[in-house]
Amino acid sequence: MAVDVETLRGDDDLSAASALFRAAMVGLPPLPPQSDHLSEPGRTLGARIDGRLVGTADSYTSWLVVPGGARLPHAAVTHVGVLPTHTRRGVLTALLRRQLDDIAERGEVMATLRASEGSIYERFGYGVASAFARLDLLRGRARLRDTVPPSGPVRFVEPADAWKLFSQIYATAEISWTGAIDRPEYWWKGKERTAAEPVYTVTHGPTGAEDGFARYHPVDTANWFSSRDRTIVVDDLVATTPQAYLGLIRHLLSVDLVDKVTFAFAPVDAPLRHLFTDERAVAVASVHDETWLRLVDVPTALARRTYRDAPPVIVEVADPIRTANSGRYRICADQVTRVDDPADVTVDVATLGAVYLGGSTWRQLALAGRVVEHRAGGVDAADNLFVTPELPFSGTFF
Structure with a gap:
């Protein structure tokens, strides 16, 4: 048929x-x-x-x-x-x-998606490239360290006005963390029309020079005043400077009548717990896959990211769908070229997507049999090149 x-x-x-x-x-x-x-x-x-x-x-x-x-x-x-x-x-x-x-x-050059099922998309060349954590912050135990630097002003914005302002902040800021993606107008419209009620929206920074924002809502409002576990859920938190991050966290800690602050989407390596005298104030409730990455143009993708200053490695890529991507690539700190030399390691395009942003290591995937090592030390050499200082994180669901 x-x-x-x-x-x-x-x-x-x-x-x-x-x-x-x-x-x-x-x-x-x-x-x-x-x-x-x-x-x-x-x-x-x-x-x-x-x-x-x-x-x-x-x-x-x-x-x-x-x-x-x-x-x-x-x-x-x-x-x-x-x-x-x-x-x-x-x-x-x-x-x-x-x-x-x-x-x-x-x-x-590439495509990403958020998967409703975890067993479908690998066969189309998508690999899990980043994860997110759901964090619970117990407000009663959360005392900021005296060493935490100061931050700027936080103000409430009417929800009806917040969507336009938030989109402007996101569009004009230096969004530079690995894994971040653009948020087009269609994304903002969809979030505006499906946002939870009631919702509270705040920005950080002087008016006209905002550098961060947060959106949060309370849960179980029917039993709010009798509950012993009054919780607000942070649906979105974008901080383009360290000061914005600290300011927004300070604001969330200042909301009275709240016992727990849940961050629905946070980096797996978020620095939140390090802010408090009792790091157990922050608990990881769960970790889930986030970005599924498909490299559509492998040569360009490999050439446009940076690598550590380490000895080169030759990676053979197999892409049965977009066969022009298949081949061997010599990768070093300052150049990526296609070669005919013997490969140090071989991967399929989905596995390359999983390591591309630094969300997984070559050694982890080799343990699962997803990397074939042809030269002793080839996996370690690949990790030396691809390792990143922070784990990738998008923070944008669509």
Whole structure:
């Protein structure tokens, strides 16, 4: 049975794709009115069998920060779904292969997604490149160390005004941490229309020169005044300077009637616990995969990130979908070139995506049999080149 994939453009088709995605995900709440057209024009794909829409995949034009701080053209892949009545018929394969072709034609070097299931996307070349932690901060035990530097002013912003201001801060700031991605207008519109209520929004820094913001909401408001575990959940915290991070944390600690502050999305190596005299005030509730990275243009991706000053290594990459990526690459601190020399290590493109940002080490993946070492010491040599000072983190879900 043939699967036909096309770019969806009409309002009726886009609405049908939105409804199809929610049907495929099963557990998503209904969208508010006028929220079904939040896709970027020309980037929504639809798969049809016998003329019926049975699958969809979407993406946003974006950038992604790689080790060294460069922002590379990137596709933020989202809204991937196939009707439960049409799974395992090649629909997803047709959609994602076509999408990779489209991404390559746009000149985007890589794609990322957030996976609803952990066993699907590796076969399309996506590897888990970063993780996030859910942190619980017990306010009663959280006393800042006297050595913590001062920070600037924090002010409340009306939620209706916050979305525009937050998007301006994010767009104009020097977002430079590895794994960060752009947040296009469609992302902001979607968050605005689906945000929890009530919601509180604050910024750090002088008016007109803000350098950070946070959005948080209380949980179990029906029992708020009788609860012994009154909790606020930080849905988004963006700090573009150390002062902004400290200022926003100070604000969250100052909110009375709160016993626990939960950070829904935080870096795995977040510095939060080091701020307190009792580091046990911060507990890691859970850790989850975040960025699934697909290198679409391997030569460009390898050439645009930075490496440590270490001896070179020759990496052989196998990419059965985008075969032009397959080959051997000599990687050193100042240059990446394609070569015919024998490889030190061999990986598939999904494994290369997993180590590319520094979220996993070559040794970890070699232990799982995902790296083949051809020269003794080749795995260690690769780690010496690829290691990063901090773990990658995006903080943006789509």
